[in-house]
Amino acid sequence: MAAIDTRKELTCWWWNAPGYKCKYGPDHCKYSHRRTGKMGPRSACPILPRLSPPSNHNNDLLTLDDPDSAFSARNLAWALQSVHSAENIQHFINKHPPASIDILVNSDVEGYPPIFYAIERNCTPTLGAILENGGSPNSISSFQNIPALAFAICHAEVRKFNTVSVVKMLLAYGADPKVIPQEMWEDYIKVPSLALQRLQTSALSWCTPELQALLVRNLNISQRYYLHKAYTTKSVGKKMIQAASIHGIKKLLTVPYYLVGQSIAADMVLERLIGHFALNINRPIVMVFCGPSGHGKTALAKEMGGLLNIESLVIDCTEMQHETDLFGPKAPYFGSGESTSVNNLLAAGGKQRCIVLLDEFEKTTDEVRQALLLIFDWGHYKDRRNGNLVDCSRVIWILTTNAVDSIIAQFFHSYLEDRSEEAQTRAPFRRLDADIKELFISKFGVGGSGHLYAPNAKNQQPPTTGRLTVAVPFFPFQAGEQAVVAHQFILNLSDNVRKPIDIDAKKLAGHVRLSLQNDSAVTSYLAKIGYDGKLGARSLQRAVDQHVLTNFYRVYFGGDDEVSEKINRGPLQKYSVKLCPVFDGKDEVVVYRNGYTDLIPAE
Numbered sequence: 001m002a003a004i005d006t007r008k009e010l011t012c013w014w015w016n017a018p019g020y021k022c023k024y025g026p027d028h029c030k031y032s033h034r035r036t037g038k039m040g041p042r043s044a045c046p047i048l049p050r051l052s053p054p055s056n057h058n059n060d061l062l063t064l065d066d067p068d069s070a071f072s073a074r075n076l077a078w079a080l081q082s083v084h085s086a087e088n089i090q091h092f093i094n095k096h097p098p099a100s101i102d103i104l105v106n107s108d109v110e111g112y113p114p115i116f117y118a119i120e121r122n123c124t125p126t127l128g129a130i131l132e133n134g135g136s137p138n139s140i141s142s143f144q145n146i147p148a149l150a151f152a153i154c155h156a157e158v159r160k161f162n163t164v165s166v167v168k169m170l171l172a173y174g175a176d177p178k179v180i181p182q183e184m185w186e187d188y189i190k191v192p193s194l195a196l197q198r199l200q201t202s203a204l205s206w207c208t209p210e211l212q213a214l215l216v217r218n219l220n221i222s223q224r225y226y227l228h229k230a231y232t233t234k235s236v237g238k239k240m241i242q243a244a245s246i247h248g249i250k251k252l253l254t255v256p257y258y259l260v261g262q263s264i265a266a267d268m269v270l271e272r273l274i275g276h277f278a279l280n281i282n283r284p285i286v287m288v289f290c291g292p293s294g295h296g297k298t299a300l301a302k303e304m305g306g307l308l309n310i311e312s313l314v315i316d317c318t319e320m321q322h323e324t325d326l327f328g329p330k331a332p333y334f335g336s337g338e339s340t341s342v343n344n345l346l347a348a349g350g351k352q353r354c355i356v357l358l359d360e361f362e363k364t365t366d367e368v369r370q371a372l373l374l375i376f377d378w379g380h381y382k383d384r385r386n387g388n389l390v391d392c393s394r395v396i397w398i399l400t401t402n403a404v405d406s407i408i409a410q411f412f413h414s415y416l417e418d419r420s421e422e423a424q425t426r427a428p429f430r431r432l433d434a435d436i437k438e439l440f441i442s443k444f445g446v447g448g449s450g451h452l453y454a455p456n457a458k459n460q461q462p463p464t465t466g467r468l469t470v471a472v473p474f475f476p477f478q479a480g481e482q483a484v485v486a487h488q489f490i491l492n493l494s495d496n497v498r499k500p501i502d503i504d505a506k507k508l509a510g511h512v513r514l515s516l517q518n519d520s521a522v523t524s525y526l527a528k529i530g531y532d533g534k535l536g537a538r539s540l541q542r543a544v545d546q547h548v549l550t551n552f553y554r555v556y557f558g559g560d561d562e563v564s565e566k567i568n569r570g571p572l573q574k575y576s577v578k579l580c581p582v583f584d585g586k587d588e589v590v591v592y593r594n595g596y597t598d599l600i601p602a603e
Contacts, residue, residue, distance in 0.1 A: 011036045025570075045154040045214055046144055048120050049110045051078040073107035073114050076130075080117040086125040093129045105135045111143035119152045122161045124169050132251070137175035145206045147179040153223060154214045160498070160513050160572055162491050164222045171230040172254035179203050180227055184215060188224035189480050191520050192216050221519045222491065225484045226257065232421060233263065240270070243278035252307045259296045260488070261481040264429070265289070268472045269300070273308070273396075276469075282393045284379045286467055288361070289400045290436065291408045291474030294536020297400045301357045304398065312355035313345050317364045323371035328384045339384045346375075346392050347383040353394050361399035362443065369444065369464050376467035399468075403443050407435050409533060412475045432473065440465040477536065482527035485537050487519060489544040490577070493552070497575075500568040508563045509556055513572040521579045525587055548577055551591040 012031035026033040054075050079089050093105075106113050115135045118127040131137060139148045146154075149170050156163045171177060177185070181204060184192035194216055207215070233256050244250045252273060256266040269287070276285050289297040305312025320326050328339035345354060358364070375381045379393030415427035444464035477485060494514040501510035516522050530543025552575060567573070574594050582588045 009036055010038050045158050045211070046112075046141065046146060046151070047158065048081075048112055048116060051081055051110070053082075054078060073104050074109050076105070077109040077112075077114045077117040080114065080121050080123075080126060086123050089126045090129040093126075093133055105130055105133055106139060108142055112141045113139040113148075115139045115148050116141060116151055119148060119163075119166055119170075120155060120159075122155075122159065122163060122166055124165050127166060127169055131169070131173040137170045137173045138179075140206075144211075146211070147175075147206065149175045149177075149179055150206065150211070150215070153180070153218055154211065156218045157214060162495050162498075164220070164226075164488075164491060167223045168226050168257050169254075171226050172257040175230070176203070177227040177230040179206075180215065180219070181207060181212070182231075184219055185224040185227040186231075188221060188228045189483060189520050189524065191518055192219055192224070220516070221487050221523055222484055225260070225480070229256065229263075234267070236270070240274050243274050247274075247277045249274070249277060249308050251309065255300070255303075255307060258300055258303050258307075260484050261477050262296050262300075262474055265296070265300070265472045265474050268470060272470050282379075284376055284393060284395050284397060286376050286397045286399065286469045288440075288468055288471045289398060289474060290402070290404050290471055292405045292476060292534055292536055293402055294538045295474045295476065296537075297474050298357075298359055301355075301359070301398045301400055304357075304396070305355050308353065308355070308396075310353040310355060310396075311345065312357065313341055314357045314359060315342060317358050317360045317362075317368075320358075320364050320368050322365070323367050326368055327371065330382075330384050330387070343384045346381055346395065347385070347388070347390050353396065355396045355398060357398045357400070359400050360402070362401045362403040373463065373467060376464070404436050404439050404471075405534070407432070407439055408473050408475060411435075411473075416475060417478065433471065436471045436473065437465065440468070440471070476533040477531070479524070479527065482531045482540060483520065483523035486523040486526040486530070486540045486544060487516075489537075489541050490514075490516065490523070490548055493544065493549055497552070498572070501563060501565050503563070503565055509553065511568050511570075511572055512556070512575055514552065514575045514577065517576055517578040522577055522589060525579050525589065547589040548591065551589060552577075555591050555593055 010031045012029050012033055015029070015031075015033045051074065076089070076093070079092060084092075106115075109117070113136070115127065115130050115137075116139065118130055137148060140146065141148075141151070149167065152163050152166045152170060155161075178201075181192075192215070194213060236253055241250070241253065244253055252270065255269055256263065259266055272285070272287065289301055291297060302312070302314060315326070326340065327343045342356060345356070375392055375395075376397065379391060379395060381390045381392045382388065383390055411427070411432045416424050419427075497509050497512040497514055499507070499510050501507060526543045526547060527540065530539055530546075532539035555575065576592055576594050578590050578592070579587050580590045
């Protein structure tokens with residue numbers, strides 16, 4: 001006689017929870033879709049209540065642009081749970097003066113401040129708007145006393161989303177990493193375990209055995225890395241915070257979290273830019289981001305406009321062979337009426353801050369570098385369309401270059417590689433700066449007082465070096481950082497296949513939960529076999545494509561059934577990535593399908 005399936009005697013928690021639904025349906029769910037008097041298991045992570053619409057909503061939408069819709073924490077929390085776009089919610093927040101919302105934004109809404117509802121939505125733009133308008137990254141729910149940071153990590157199990165960006169943003173705005181047990185992340189390469197010894201602190205009073213187990217299951221290597229980074233990063237002084245606030249560039253203080261590694265570069269960028277703004281220097285700033293390819297130079301430079309809230313422009317210097325390629329012909333020559341994007345940005349912005357990024361600057365010619373000297377030095381420039389003088393003294397120029405790779409790599413291997421953080425602080429960075437300057441002189445010329453430049457002199461370069469404000473070195477990744485970068489590429493893949501199947505858009509791989517078993521082992525292996533210091537992140541992307549992406553597609557498309565959008569209506573398909581031994585003591589990355597996810601909330 002077959003055994004009775006007692007699981008049907010338990011009510012499905014997701015079926016019963018207000019505002020949620022079970023994606024298995026009554027026929028395939030392990031638990032009953034009726035009230036049996038006994039509740040089936042659920043995640044230990046708190047589930048936020050479904051909020052009812054405010055009284056002045058229209059067709060289930062709050063009229064956020066209505067001048068009569070005063071700001072309230074409840075309206076904001078409801079909007080975050082509704083179908084409102086991130087842009088609409090940001091507008092709702094930003095249209096109210098900060099002084100009128102900085103207290104309300106931290107008010108309790110049925111046990112949770114609004115920041116929890118933004119975390120639940122897993123939306124960094126709305127989370128950022130709340131944080132920038134007084135929302136506390138250290139908010140705590142009155143239900144279970146769980147900190148916002150812990151909720152962001154644990155909530156990944158409920159929604160099956162990648163929450164790394166949300167965790168990173170909370171830490172960037174000052175969330176205390178110590179609300180997460182330090183033993184779980186102080187050695188971020190190590191996968192955390194339940195055997196913790198140091199839980200007896202007030203900051204960890206929320207961490208029950210159930211929530212501790214939830215953290216262990218969901219705290220991935222990228223989150224552990226950023227927790228470690230938040231703990232070890234030098235805190236910003238009050239004067240620097242004051243200067244950043246006065247000049248409206250407080251977001252710049254989050255720059256360390258836009259990079260993996262590169263703490264030296266982040267510190268130099270912060271100190272130089274905030275100092276330049278604070279002293280209100282009316283002279284261009286010319287920063288050189290130098291170091292091997294694929295280690296964050298261009299990526300950070302492209303983010304600078306958003307961090308400083310100013311317009312920015314990216315120029316590929318491989319195409320800049322003549323000064324007219326950069327600035328355009330002078331009037332009245334043909335083409336001067338349209339000119340170039342650089343000329344038009346400089347002319348339109350007169351006396352306004354803006355950023356011009358000259359990518360791969362070493363590939364410019366002497367002619368182009370000569371044309372830049374006067375504008376680098378004093379910000380003097382004439383609009384090519386009409387000859388009008390333009391004040392460009394407030395322009396920020398960022399040059400990226402691989403010209404000094406050999407010096408930076410040698411310094412890294414001699415003083416930084418596999419060294420403790422304390423030992424790294426004792427490295428002779430002044431000597432490195434002098435070596436970089438010497439090599440720049442040989443490539444780009446000297447300039448400055450007492451150095452003349454004759455354009456026709458043999459073997460003489462335009463004196464660009466004398467105009468440079470600071471050279472910012474970007475170093476190769478340490479072994480742990482390599483693993484984190486590899487993990488972020490896997491997360492990108494996971495986010496892609498998490499999206500629904502869309503036959504019309506020719507997207508056949510989707511509605512998948514791709515997860516790692518022992519993320520440390522997998523990512524460290526990919527870093528070991530794939531990382532190339534000359535290529536940086538690109539080499540790790542290639543390793544992920546070869547060993548994870550290819551294997552996933554092989555398994556996903558290996559069946560005989562056709563892909564159908566009907567799959568989107570069921571639970572997420574589960575695929576796992578694991579490092580397995582094969583032969584002769586060697587390992588191999590394996591991707592395999594292992595059923596469906598547990599019940600998840602309706603999206």
